[in-house]
Amino acid sequence: MMREDLKGKIQTVLGPIEPQALGPTLMHEHVLCDIRPPSTRSDNDLGPEITLENVWQLNYGHGFRRAGRKYMLDLEDIATREVAMMKHAGGDAIVELTCGGLSPDPSGLKRIAAGTGVQLIMGCGYYVNDYQDPKNHKRTVDDFAGEMIGQVLHGAWGTDVRAGMIGEIGCTAPWTDTEKRVMRAALTAAAETGAAINVHPGRDPDQPQEVADFIKAAGYSTERVVISHIDRTIFDEERLLRLADSGVTIEFDLFGQESSYYGLSDIDMPNDATRLRLIRTLIAHGHLDRVVISHDICYRTRLASFGGHGYGHIFRNVVPMMGRRGYSEDEIDAILVRNPRRLLTFV
Numbered sequence: 112m113m114r115e116d117l118k119g120k121i122q123t124v125l126g127p128i129e130p131q132a133l134g135p136t137l138m139h140e141h142v143l144c145d146i147r148p149p150s151t152r153s154d155n156d157l158g159p160e161i162t163l164e165n166v167w168q169l170n171y172g173h174g175f176r177r178a179g180r181k182y183m184l185d186l187e188d189i190a191t192r193e194v195a196m197m198k199h200a201g202g203d204a205i206v207e208l209t210c211g212g213l214s215p216d217p218s219g220l221k222r223i224a225a226g227t228g229v230q231l232i233m234g235c236g237y238y239v240n241d242y243q244d245p246k247n248h249k250r251t252v253d254d255f256a257g258e259m260i261g262q263v264l265h266g267a268w269g270t271d272v273r274a275g276m277i278g279e280i281g282c283t284a285p286w287t288d289t290e291k292r293v294m295r296a297a298l299t300a301a302a303e304t305g306a307a308i309n310v311h312p313g314r315d316p317d318q319p320q321e322v323a324d325f326i327k328a329a330g331y332s333t334e335r336v337v338i339s340h341i342d343r344t345i346f347d348e349e350r351l352l353r354l355a356d357s358g359v360t361i362e363f364d365l366f367g368q369e370s371s372y373y374g375l376s377d378i379d380m381p382n383d384a385t386r387l388r389l390i391r392t393l394i395a396h397g398h399l400d401r402v403v404i405s406h407d408i409c410y411r412t413r414l415a416s417f418g419g420h421g422y423g424h425i426f427r428n429v430v431p432m433m434g435r436r437g438y439s440e441d442e443i444d445a446i447l448v449r450n451p452r453r454l455l456t457f458v
């Protein structure tokens with residue numbers, strides 16, 4: 112595949128499509144993924160089987176010494192059913208951002224796309240520092256960039272399945288040298304291929320801005336960069352609006368997490384109603400074109416098969432809630448269809 116063949120198209124795991132063929136899209140999910148910290152992967156005790164009695168507490172996020180099983184999305188038959196359920200709820204496409212360090216399975220995604228008729232757009236590149244192959248700490252920007260360009264144009268992780276977006280590019284706070292080299296490589300690969308970038312920022316309220324400023328200082332535009340996980344990172348309007356003013360797209364991607372408890376840092380996690388209020392603030396300041404949403408499902412306990420909300424939650428529950436909260440059809444269309452189409456279309 113040459114860059115010219117992709118221009119003006121969206122690249123799914125089954126091949127390029129016209130942008131108009133893309134309907135309502137979840138911009139950040141994991142369908143086949145393993146998000147166990149690498150240091151725990153050799154532990155054979157995966158914790159309890161998920162049952163009706165423990166699913167709520169497992170999902171809540173603490174109280175279990177071991178819960179490895181919760182972090183493994185490795186059951187392809189269940190994944191296929193869950194993706195099909197999203198289609199029934201009104202969704203059309205999923206951006207699957209399982210990248211290096213999270214056990215990506217491009218061939219599995221291809222089978223799921225073929226089996227469900229759901230458009231799957233795959234990410235590439237590398238997740239945060241601690242999930243990286245130790246060899247990566249010695250690699251150069253050019254080496255990483257060459258790999259990502261190949262993942263978009265030729266195929267990723269030893270397959271011929273091509274990525275349609277670069278990311279989620281992992282950052283931690285403080286930002287590590289390896290992560291900065293991966294970010295520079297992602298910017299090079301985006302410039303060389305015309306793909307957009309998704310960034311996973313560290314859990315510090317100033318890190319999204321640090322990333323946006325870094326991109327500009329390196330001489331690149333922020334217009335095709337999405338910053339993920341804003342819901343667990345930024346809690347004040349000032350930071351939120353400053354970030355949007357810097358040109359990046361703001362992604363609220365923890366929809367469905369309705370509990371104020373967040374096990375990974377000491378924050379008050381917003382619920383869906385609060386997320387919609389923050390998005391309203393962005394729209395009121397002229398940023399409708401810079402908002403996308405998703406669930407970032409990466410736990411079994413968030414799948415319907417294990418008692419969770421599943422990939423259909425936004426279509427089944429959040430869209431009606433948006434209607435009740437004064438979101439117009441046009442605003443909902445921008446967030447779920449137009450913005451994803453624009454970002455996913457190769458330039």
Ligand SMILES: [Zn+2]
Binds near residue numbers: 139141279409
């Ligand atoms: Zn993710």
